[in-house]
Structures are given as C-alpha cells and as structure tokens.
Amino acid sequence: MQVPAQFAYAKAGSVDEAIALLRRHGPDALVVAGGHSLIPMMKLRLAEPTALIDINGLSELTGVAVQGDEVRLGAMVRHGEVLDSPVVREHFPILADAERLIADPIVRNRGTVGGSLCQADPSEDLSAAFSALRASVVIRSADGERVVPVREFHHGPYETAVAHGELLLEVRVPIRAATGSAYQKIERRAGDWAVASAGAVVTLDGDTVVDVGIGLTAVGAPHFVAPEAEDALRGGPATDDAFAAAARVAAEHCSPSADQRGPVDYKRHLVGELVTRTLQRATARARGEA
Amino acid sequence: MEITVRVNGVPQTRDVEPRLLLTHFLRDELRLTGTHWGCDTTNCGACVVRLDGVPVKSCTVLAVMADGASVDTVEGLAHGAELDPVQEGFVTCHGLQCGFCTPGMLMTTRALLDRDPDPSPATIREAISGQICRCTGYENIVRSVRWAAERTQAEQQSEVAP
Numbered sequence: 001m002q003v004p005a006q007f008a009y010a011k012a013g014s015v016d017e018a019i020a021l022l023r024r025h026g027p028d029a030l031v032v033a034g035g036h037s038l039i040p041m042m043k044l045r046l047a048e049p050t051a052l053i054d055i056n057g058l059s060e061l062t063g064v065a066v067q068g069d070e071v072r073l074g075a076m077v078r079h080g081e082v083l084d085s086p087v088v089r090e091h092f093p094i095l096a097d098a099e100r101l102i103a104d105p106i107v108r109n110r111g112t113v114g115g116s117l118c119q120a121d122p123s124e125d126l127s128a129a130f131s132a133l134r135a136s137v138v139i140r141s142a143d144g145e146r147v148v149p150v151r152e153f154h155h156g157p158y159e160t161a162v163a164h165g166e167l168l169l170e171v172r173v174p175i176r177a178a179t180g181s182a183y184q185k186i187e188r189r190a191g192d193w194a195v196a197s198a199g200a201v202v203t204l205d206g207d208t209v210v211d212v213g214i215g216l217t218a219v220g221a222p223h224f225v226a227p228e229a230e231d232a233l234r235g236g237p238a239t240d241d242a243f244a245a246a247a248r249v250a251a252e253h254c255s256p257s258a259d260q261r262g263p264v265d266y267k268r269h270l271v272g273e274l275v276t277r278t279l280q281r282a283t284a285r286a287r288g289e290a
Numbered sequence: 291m292e293i294t295v296r297v298n299g300v301p302q303t304r305d306v307e308p309r310l311l312l313t314h315f316l317r318d319e320l321r322l323t324g325t326h327w328g329c330d331t332t333n334c335g336a337c338v339v340r341l342d343g344v345p346v347k348s349c350t351v352l353a354v355m356a357d358g359a360s361v362d363t364v365e366g367l368a369h370g371a372e373l374d375p376v377q378e379g380f381v382t383c384h385g386l387q388c389g390f391c392t393p394g395m396l397m398t399t400r401a402l403l404d405r406d407p408d409p410s411p412a413t414i415r416e417a418i419s420g421q422i423c424r425c426t427g428y429e430n431i432v433r434s435v436r437w438a439a440e441r442t443q444a445e446q447q448s449e450v451a452p
Contacts, residue, residue: 002330009291009308009354032355039350040332042309052308054355104420106335106398109344110351190419 002043008051015167018055019142023165025051031167032056033076033115036107061114061169064088073171075114080105082113092173093285094181094199098129101183104191114168117150122157123193128215128224129183132199135173141166151223176211179203180285182278185217186270188261194218195261198250198274202238202282209238209283214246214275219267220255228253229275238283240276247275293357297322298366308354312346313337315353316363324364324393328422335421338394339363345401347420364393367400375438376400385434387425394421399435408439 008025012018022029029051032038041047055061061076064085071087082088083099102108102116102125116126117137130150137148139162148161150171155161162168185197197217203210212233214226229250236242256267284290294303297320304319316322316339328336330349337348340362367374376399379385386392395418402409402417409417414435415428423431 004309007308009352011354011357032352035352035355036332036350039311039352043330052352056355103332104335105417106338106345106347106420107332107350110346 004039004042005045005048007042007049009054010051011054011057013057015055015058015060015140015169018053018058018167019140019165021051021053022167023142025053027164029053031118033118034078034111035115036103036111037115037119037121055167066091066175067172069175070172071175073113073173075112075168075170077113079103079108079111079113079116083108091175092129092133092181094129094132094183094201094282095126095173097181097183098125098185098197098199101125101185101187101194101197102191107191113171117153117171118160118162118168120154120156120158120160121193122220123218125183125185125194125197125217127154128197128217128221129199130171130173130215131224132183132201132213132215133173133181134201134213135171137161137171138169139166140169145169147172151225154223176201176203178205178286179211180282180287180290182281182285183215184274184278184281186274193261196256196267196270196274198271198278200275200278200282202279202286204238204283204286207238209233209236209242212246212279214250214279216250216254216271216275218256218261219271220257221250221253226250226253226275233279240280243276243279243283244272246279247272250275291354293354295353295356295358296360298362299360306353308352310353311349312339312341312351312353312356312361313348315356316348316361319353322363322365326390326393328390328394333420333422334391335394335398335418336391338397338421340397340401343401343404345398362397364396367396374400375441376403376435378441379434379436379438380431383430383434383437385426385431386423391421391423391425395423395431399431399438402435403439403442407442409435411436 030049061074181201183199199215201213229246233246251268251272326336328334
C-alpha cells in the first residue's frame with residue numbers, strides 16, 4: 001500500500017487566494033491540479049510537500065477560447081477537453097495528436113494542461129508540442145503577472161520558471177495562417193511515456209517553409225526543441241529531402257540517454273524518423289491535404 | 291479534516307486525513323468494497339468511480355479533493371433489484387471471469403454510453419484502454435457493452451412505438 005507522507009491541505013476559492021495560501025504555507029507547499037503526476041510521486045515519497053493547495057475549483061482557470069490571434073487554454077483545462085475541443089482541432093492538430101497519446105482516457109479526464117507543463121517531466125508530451133507552437137504561458141504572483149515563452153519555461157527536469165508563490169494561469173498559442181502541425185510518439189505500450197516523440201509546426205508560402213517549429217520529447221533536447229534543425233529548414237523548400245536533412249540535424253543535436261526504453265543510437269534513429277514524418281504530416285495539413 | 295461526499299446519492303460526512311485516497315475512503319471508511327483497489331499506480335483501472343459524473347481512477351484522487359462532490363460507485367449502478375443494462379450485458383455476454391476489473395469496467399462503460407449511446411467496438415476499446423482485464427482478452431467486454439447499447443436502444447424504440 002502506497003501512502004503519501006502527511007501534509008496540510010487547502011482548497012483555493014480564487015487565484016488570489018491560491019497565491020496567498022502558497023505564501024502562507026511556505027516554500028514546500030505545492031499546487032495540486034489533476035494530481036495525476038504529483039499524487040503518484042507523493043505515494044512513492046518522491047515528493048513530500050508540506051501542504052497541497054487545490055486549484056480544482058477555480059473556474060478562472062478553465063476553458064479553451066480564441067482571443068484575437070491567439071488561443072487561450074486555461075491551466076485547469078483537462079487533457080480530455082483539449083482532445084475534444086473544436087478550436088484545438090481546427091488550429092492546432094499537433095495538440096490533438098499529442099493528447100491522444102497521453103496516458104489513457106480516464107487519466108485524461110483528470111490531468112491538466114497546466115499540471116503537465118509545471119510537472120516538467122522530461123518525457124512529457126505537451127511541453128514539446130507547445131514549444132513547437134511557440135506558445136507562451138501567463139504566470140501570476142502577488143506582485144502581478146508575467147508572460148514567459150514556453151521555450152524559456154523549462155529550467156531542467158522537473159524545474160520551471162514558476163517560482164514559489166506563483167501560479168501558472170494559462171497557455172497562449174498564436175494562430176498562424178498557412179500553417180499545419182503534427183505530433184508522433186513511439187511508446188512501448190499504449191499510454192506509456194515516450195521512448196521518443198517529435199512535433200512539427202510548418203508555415204508555408206507556396207512551397208517554401210517560411211517558419212518551422214520542431215519539438216522533441218524524452219531525448220534530452222534543451223527546452224524540448226530542435227533549433228538547429230529549424231534553422232536548417234527555415235527559408236528552404238518543403239520537400240522530403242529537406243525534411244530528411246533537417247531530421248538528421250535534429251537527431252545529431254539531441255542528447256538522449258540509454259535506459260530501459262532503449263539505447264542512444266536507437267533513440268536518435270527514432271528522432272530522425274519522427275521529425276521527418278511529422279514535418280511531412282504538418283506540411284500536408286498546411287496545404288489542406290490531410 | 292471533515293469532508294462531505296455525496297456517494298451514490300447519500301451525503302457521507304467523515305473526518306479524514308488529507309492523505310487518504312478516495313479509493314480507501316470508499317472501501318475502508320464507507321465499507322463500499324465494490325470499488326477495487328488494484329495496482330495503486332493509476333494503470334489498471336479497477337478503482338474507477340465517477341466523480342461528478344466523470345470516470346476517474348480513485349487511487350489517484352485524494353478523498354479531500356472530493357469534498358462537496360458527488361461520487362458514484364458500482365454499488366449505485368443497479369436500481370434496486372433491476373440491473374443496469376451494462377451489468378446485464380456483462381452477465382449475458384460473459385464480460386468477466388474473475389471479476390476484479392469489472393467494477394471499473396462497468397463505471398467507465400456506463401459513462402461511455404451516457405455520452406455515446408451507440409459506440410462502435412473501436413470506440414469501446416478506446417474508452418476502456420486505461421483498464422486492464424487479464425481474463426477476457428477484452429472481446430467479451432466489447433460484446434457486453436454493445437449488448438447494453440442495443441438493449442437500451444430497443445427499449446427506447448418500444449417505448450416510443452404506439
């Protein structure tokens with residue numbers, strides 16, 4: 001039987017109250033959203049927060065909505081809501097692709113967008129997808145709000161820009177014209193963590209790639225991105241040869257670790273394949289072909 | 291801390307530790323042992339209950355998080371002596387052998403049918419993909435859910451017919 005260590009618990013009634021509670025309970029208090037990463041870690045005593053601040057009741061943090069040329073996803077949006085969202089499907093198929101591969105439908109009923117980002121697991125899928133999309137997050141503290149690009153959000157495994165006494169409020173994703181996106185993952189069994197994953201966002205002008213975002217998961221890519229491969233592709237032709245060349249750059253520059261999911265050369269091989277395939281799929285979607 | 295959870299329609303108030311998991315609240319505090327405690331790692335789905343209507347794995351929800359919410363367990367599925375069509379389907383189509391996964395399967399598939407009264411076999415398989423059955427190979431579970439869907443539709447049509 002797995003039992004978490006003892007902790008204090010408080011339900012926040014508003015964002016401001018959640019921030020006040022975090023400050024009151026000290027540096028070892030944590031926010032709990034869906035809890036589907038945190039509670040298992042607490043059961044294994046890998047995490048021993050002195051207090052949990054529950055933000056499940058905060059309607060301020062819910063909803064997926066278009067605001068101007070951005071889509072805003074509240075931190076408490078559940079994975080299942082992302083998957084079911086017509087707005088997401090229309091503008092960001094990469095997110096729907098990724099969500100379909102995260103855990104299982106029951107877990108997706110509970111786990112949240114903000115929770116996944118703040119957990120900052122190196123094998124987490126949404127971080128790579130949002131990085132590829134060049135999304136940003138809004139973080140609030142008692143002193144006010146700040147906006148941080150997702151590409152600057154992760155400071156390392158399980159470490160993010162969210163400091164003590166701060167709360168992630170929402171993710172903002174820019175809507176771009178003539179753009180397609182896709183995500184693919186190799187996993188050992190359904191719903192498992194990735195052996196390797198890649199996501200691609202391609203913006204076309206005719207047959208030229210005018211902008212591109214490439215996200216990588218579980219292969220030691222800093223900030224979940226492959227900037228060298230993006231640079232190799234940007235401004236060039238949207239051809240299979242160009243995609244394969246960019247994929248080789250991504251495979252070369254990431255730094256996967258050998259573990260029970262496979263050796264380093266295998267993971268590099270997967271990066272090459274997955275980057276190629278997601279670039280192809282994203283391009284087809286940008287052209288309205290898929 | 292004191293919490294009140296509406297379990298199968300009945301408000302239940304208990305004084306619990308914040309670290310008590312919902313599955314143990316149901317099984318140990320309320321003696322509702324229909325909700326099974328399986329892997330304890332959010333994988334097997336034997337502990338699935340509905341939290342405000344949504345299927346969740348109760349080994350990964352704190353009881354205090356359910357304070358003020360409604361929880362439905364397998365004990366609340368039948369209406370008196372009348373089984374839910376999903377339960378009847380599992381009986382009729384041999385949707386279980388050992389029965390360990392069954393409470394979770396029933397709660398998930400009931401929620402599926404509430405949302406989608408006529409799910410395809412592929413949709414059913416996707417819905418139960420977070421739950422493990424080591425007896426049936428899932429084939430009979432899919433048949434059981436299809437049976438429940440068809441039975442419910444047939445009953446609704448006969449009610450509409452003059």
